[in-house]
Amino acid sequence: MTAKFERxxxxxxxxxxxxxxxxxxxxxxxxxxxxxxxxxxxxxxxxVRSSQGMLLVQLFAQADGFPDDPEKAARRLRVPAAAGAQAxxxxxxxxxxxxxxxCHDENGNGICDKNIFGIPKExxxxxxxxxxxxxxxxxxxxxxxxxxxxxxxxxHLRY
Numbered sequence: 001m002t003a004k005f006e007r008x009x010x011x012x013x014x015x016x017x018x019x020x021x022x023x024x025x026x027x028x029x030x031x032x033x034x035x036x037x038x039x040x041x042x043x044x045x046x047x048v049r050s051s052q053g054m055l056l057v058q059l060f061a062q063a064d065g066f067p068d069d070p071e072k073a074a075r076r077l078r079v080p081a082a083a084g085a086q087a088x089x090x091x092x093x094x095x096x097x098x099x100x101x102x103c104h105d106e107n108g109n110g111i112c113d114k115n116i117f118g119i120p121k122e123x124x125x126x127x128x129x130x131x132x133x134x135x136x137x138x139x140x141x142x143x144x145x146x147x148x149x150x151x152x153x154x155x156h157l158r159y
Contacts, residue, residue, distance in 0.1 A: 039093040040150045045102050046085040047157040049123065053106040054078045059090050060099045063139035067101030067126055068112075074098070081106070099142035100127040102155050123157035131158055 045055055058073035065072025075090050081104055103112035104123035113121045125131065130141035144151060 038148055039095055039146045041090045041093060041098060041100070041146060042150055042152045043088045043090070043100050043102070043127075044085055044152070044154045045088065045125070045157065046154055047123070047125075048081055048083055048086065048104055049157070049159060050106060051081050051083045053081050053104065053108040054110075055081050055086070055088070056103045056105050056110075056112060057088050058101045059093075060101065060139065061096055066099055066139040066142070067124075067137055073101075078105075078110075093146055095147050096145075097143050098127075098146055099130075099139050099144070100153055100155060101137075101142070102126070102157065104157055104159075123159040125155040125157045127153045127155060129156065 041059065043057060045057070048055070055078070056070070057077045057079065058067070058070050059075040060066040060072070061074040062072070070076050075093075077088055077090070079086070079088055102125045103120065105112060106122050107113065112124060115121055126137045126142040127144055128142050130137040132138075132141075144153065
């Protein structure tokens, strides 16, 4: 009887150990690997002329929609404006190519107002200072590479 009991106990211990290993493996597999969604972009918006309205900050992962179509942005943030400079962080990003567009929505209507010629009436800026004198900035000029660590971009608003 004792030998049977010891074999049964050994099987239960082995089964419990196997379940523990499978559980730990499942938890580890569910965690993001070093290459997935671990990066961040810290955007410092400089030259904000007033605390009126909101800053509309858009992070694009593709040229399509940049810089004017917020629906095509990979991430969008609306933060209260603060005169001077302020930092905004996008966390949990996958490594890749990104560009940032910012608008100081001073009147708080949720859009970057433009005149009849399509020129912004509110403060705007893009990463890499890629604003052009004529026409919208290009994604290729404003883009930057995000790897595993944090990336910092300073965007100076132009009114």
